[in-house]
Amino acid sequence: MRFQRYLTGVAIAALLAGTAVAQTAPQEPAAAGTLNPAAEQAPPAAPAAAPQFQMADGILATVNDSVITGYDLRQRMLLLIAMTQVQPTPENIPAIQQEALNALIDERLQVQELANYEDLVVTDQEVSEEIAAMAQEVGAAPEAYLSFLEAGGIRPQTLREQLRTQIGWQRLVGGRFQSRARVSRGAVDAALRQISEAASKKQYLIGEIYIEAARVGGQQAALNGANQLVQQMVQGAPFQAVAQQFSSAPSATRGGDAGWVVAGTVNPTLQTAMDQLEVGQLSRPIPVEGGVYIIYMRDKRDGAAINLVQLKQVMVELPETATEAEVAAAAQRLEALRPQLTCDTMLQRATSEQGLLGADLGEADVQNLAPQFQQVARSAPVGSVSSPVRTPLGLHLLGVCGRRAGGAEAPNQQVVENQLFRQNLATLARRYMRDLREDALIEYKQ
Template sequence: MSDQSVPDNTGLNLPTNLQIFGKVDPNVRKPTAIVNDSVITGTDVDQRVALIAMANEGAKLSPEDRDRLKLQVLRQLIDETLQIQEAKTADITITPAELTQSYDAVSKRFNRTPATMAAYLRQTGSSDRSLKRQIEGELAWQRYLRRRVEPFVNVGDEEVKGIIDRLEAAKGTDEFNLKEIYLAGNATNGQQVYANARQLIQEIQKGTQPFESYARQFSEASTRAVGGDLGWVRASTLPPELAQATQSMQVGQVAGPIEVSGGYSILYLTDKRQVLTADPRDARLSLKQLTLRFPPNTSQAQAAARAEAFARATKDLRGCGTVEKVAAGIGADVVDNDTVRIRDLPPQLQEVMLKLQVGESSPPFGSAEQGVRALVLCGRDDPQSGNLPSSEQIQGQLEQQRVNLRAQQKLRDLRRDAVVEYR
């Protein structure tokens, strides 16, 4: 038999060339648990899965994806139960009136009344009870952190000054806007977690849901609540494994699974800039947009012909003052917008708009279904040189980071002390 031993980097003093006795599949588990005498039922899990699917615009899940999501949801419900229980030890209880108020606010965001929201949730396989339970967990944990953690987080003036000094010294270095999904893994389940991460990346790359939705569903880091957002960071502040991956990524790219301490990370690079350096993509543009809509059932050939005629017309523009006249001649609509940042445009248009002079038009863009468009540049306000964040901003960011770290540590302690019985 070949040697199956691996170096023990876990600190668990594992035997070399170990053998598994018995047949155990950790993924075969009924979705029911008792957490310190609080019961989580299979219905609780099914309704939360349906709630996640509803929040992601009715995402269709394969049987395999649904089974994997059920296990993830069960872990989240266990954490949620532990958080609510711990909040109650600090005399924090979310009242029915507070739950109703928050539930009504969520209903409004979905353009529904509380009554029609409840009916809609039942129709999708969830319930208002499941949504209110999620709201209760989030509110209880937030208040617990404010009462038991935040008062003991301190950031000194010297520490803030040190960061400002380091920012000035780092001027011109790259800074990355990252989102992360962290999946906890150990020597026992590491291979399965890695496989799950690979499958998750494949789903993300299909583009059916935004990265943030997957982060809220699957990430086991405290940033799950904010869609995995790590904010703007420099490579030097990241763990070495993440720093190496980040520096080789392109904007819009997803990378992973990246093995890190305690599990695996999936990274999404949403933007990139240089510290305290003005970025041309932060320029604000004054634009006129011309839109030529196509009749229904327009063929690709007809669309191409009309787009070519549209291109000839926009090429003859003589500044923004002639836009309305040209638009009237070709039957196009005109919309003004004076607040567009270049970085907020699709990547293909960013490169085009960076090169345009005032009064010039972009090449036509669009589709046979949605018509053809062009952007005419009427004015441009270039960004000022990058400014240092204020001391108050830096202090707030540091305090939030430390609260998040202590929240993770507290949740790990609660998990270790919990009595969880699966049924």
């Protein structure tokens, strides 16, 4: 739901509490269960009655000069429960309360920061349009959607206030950091090279939830919370909604979608869990330094993407019947020439010296190249010139002038640039919120 996108900057903190099954019981499989596929598409069912929370009605906290009351907190807890379908229990109510309080504190800070920009105004019409879009995505009319919330004890104004703040915050972040989040051509090229190099390796399409221990009271609290969340998701709470509300990973903005992860590029503990999970399975809590992960295995593949390489060559023609002395002389000449060559100068140099031939071999699938060329095409660094390679036609120096992943799933330059831009913007937004918290006067009332 689009609503969850706007919640990302607000709810990236504390989790519920539970046990570390994967670590304390290694004899058990990594999979904790299979998610309910229908839960990802179906609108949540309204609770028969609003959960009852015991808390004071007065002021619970102040954020600079803004107050948070018991009523505010109860409304946010109800909204959190409705959107994630994490069922309240006596064990997890205190942690849900802490999560909601953290979200409210962040929202108060955002409202105060937005007040510094008088021209940044979110109209009632824009909020109504967002609610209409949310309702449409679950196949309901806006009135029916708001009625669902009211049936759970949530006043429509609670949703409207939160949406207004989050729409404004997204605009502020985008306007303030757009130039700083821009991606250089070098960064895009480096990312494309990494994608190409990973194309032949095993890959995992995963969803992730990361519980940061420092935000929830320590590693044990993170382990406990992860275990309870796993139980809730196996019972039907949608993974995407839970990740949006509870994960502190950057992928929380995308419902926990971490995309394709290449084997060998993650923490060894996570790698072990991913190897054990079958498609559609959810891991038990996976402790790592600083927190706990939950992994949802969406898909796997064995690196079926096509590797495309751009080659140029300088060669000395030699028949298969050439003597060893002739081959050695040609190799010596090419080796002496090789340090002077680049992809930009190879063809020009070949045409300027007698006995040399130059050619731009263009872009080709590595598997379609001559067997003698394939090793260089796969492993030589981009921009390098190889040692002499013998073929039935002669001796060749190969310049590896470009390499990329091909096939229908291979991202192009624009797609990669957009992905990196979004990642940069999300990082800057998190730092912005961190700085606001550090500078704020936040007091909790007993």
